[in-house]
Amino acid sequence: MVDRYSWSRWLFVALNYTFLILLAVLCILPLIHVLAISLSSNLAVSAGLVKLWPKDLTFISYEFILRKSEFLLSLLVTLKRVLLGVAVNMLLTILAAYPLSKETSEFKGRTVYVWILVFTMLFSGGLIPLYMTVKTLGLLDSIWSLILPHALPVFNVVLLLNFFRGIPKELEEAAFIDGAGYMKILWKVYVPLSMPSIATLTLFATVGHWNAWFDGLIFMNSPANYPLQSYLYTIVNNVDAIMGNLDLVNIKLYEEVSSRTAKAAQIFLGALPILLLYPFLQRFFIKGIVVGSVKG
CATH class of the missing domain: 1.10.3720.10 (MetI-like)
Structure with missing residues (x-):
């Protein structure tokens, strides 16, 4: 039985999914960063410690x-x-x-x-x-x-x-x-x-x-x-x-x-x-x- 996809087809699918995943990550990361800042304390944000995860979690903002x-x-x-x-x-x-x-x-x-x-x-x-x-x-x-x-x-x-x-x-x-x-x-x-x-x-x-x-x-x-x-x-x-x-x-x-x-x-x-x-x-x-x- 012949494989439905050739190696070139599999390579195209893999590259396509990789590109779309990277594009989705680039769209999501800024929003995650904004959320992390909003949930962090004033001191942690001022010190530049907040990246993608909140520091000193607080809902005060x-x-x-x-x-x-x-x-x-x-x-x-x-x-x-x-x-x-x-x-x-x-x-x-x-x-x-x-x-x-x-x-x-x-x-x-x-x-x-x-x-x-x-x-x-x-x-x-x-x-x-x-x-x-x-x-x-x-x-x-x-x-x-x-x-x-x-x-x-x-x-x-x-x-x-x-x-x-x-x-x-x-x-x-x-x-x-x-x-x-x-x-x-x-x-x-x-x-x-x-x-x-x-x-x-x-x-x-x-x-x-x-x-x-x-x-x-x-x-x-x-x-x-x-x-x-x-x-x-x-x-x-x-x-x-x-x-x-x-x-x-x-x-x-x-x-x-x-x-x-x-x-x-x-x-x-x-x-x-x-x-x-x-x-x-x-x-x-x-x-x-x-x-x-x-x-x-």
């Missing part, structure tokens, strides 16, 4: 951060942004992708709309026109200034419409025979069959809204309205901001922490929700087949 009202308020703004933003993104993405997945004979204006979307991917009006538009609409210092400018992610629309085009036309024709309209077919046929793709795009939208920081800086005049990542940006670039608005209890806590441990704790807390969410949706990246295809 997390206690200090969770007592800060600014961190909790920014976290609340981000949670609100993610819930509203992802819902708006996915609704508009689905509604735009479905008609654009049709042939030109079914949707006469399809080509025009496709070129408009492609144009927006290649060219942008710039930051100043965007800011003036948001200001004119009265959206400054509003949660909607973080959502509406990016309400329709064109790249996600392109991905989803291509997935819709792979669904057998016979399913739609059978639904038409049963008396269903376009909207019912969309929500009862296309969306259930496209859940792997929709779940993946939902993760993309979630990560995008969670990690966004620049729009919070330019659209929010009050730091109290900053989303979490914008707040973390100001903390990382302004050490004095950590000491802002401390009460007596927090001042005592601050004496036991340093700016480095406080920054590390906030950065890790900011990344933790996505780290917990990602593994549950990872399986949808490789599940792309249509369930329940046409038989006979």
Whole structure:
């Protein structure tokens, strides 16, 4: 019996796995280092003793951060942004992708709309026109200034419409025979069959809204309205901001922490929700087949 793999194939597989493992380690090590700093004492961090394992294990930095009202308020703004933003993104993405997945004979204006979307991917009006538009609409210092400018992610629309085009036309024709309209077919046929793709795009939208920081800086005049990542940006670039608005209890806590441990704790807390969410949706990246295809 001939071996399924030759020696060159085994060598390629070994090198491929080695490269991917090294790449994963390079991505994980910085996060482990940040976690180790956040769990270490002020003296150990100041002495440069912390590498990949905490020294003098303590949770005092997390206690200090969770007592800060600014961190909790920014976290609340981000949670609100993610819930509203992802819902708006996915609704508009689905509604735009479905008609654009049709042939030109079914949707006469399809080509025009496709070129408009492609144009927006290649060219942008710039930051100043965007800011003036948001200001004119009265959206400054509003949660909607973080959502509406990016309400329709064109790249996600392109991905989803291509997935819709792979669904057998016979399913739609059978639904038409049963008396269903376009909207019912969309929500009862296309969306259930496209859940792997929709779940993946939902993760993309979630990560995008969670990690966004620049729009919070330019659209929010009050730091109290900053989303979490914008707040973390100001903390990382302004050490004095950590000491802002401390009460007596927090001042005592601050004496036991340093700016480095406080920054590390906030950065890790900011990344933790996505780290917990990602593994549950990872399986949808490789599940792309249509369930329940046409038989006979």
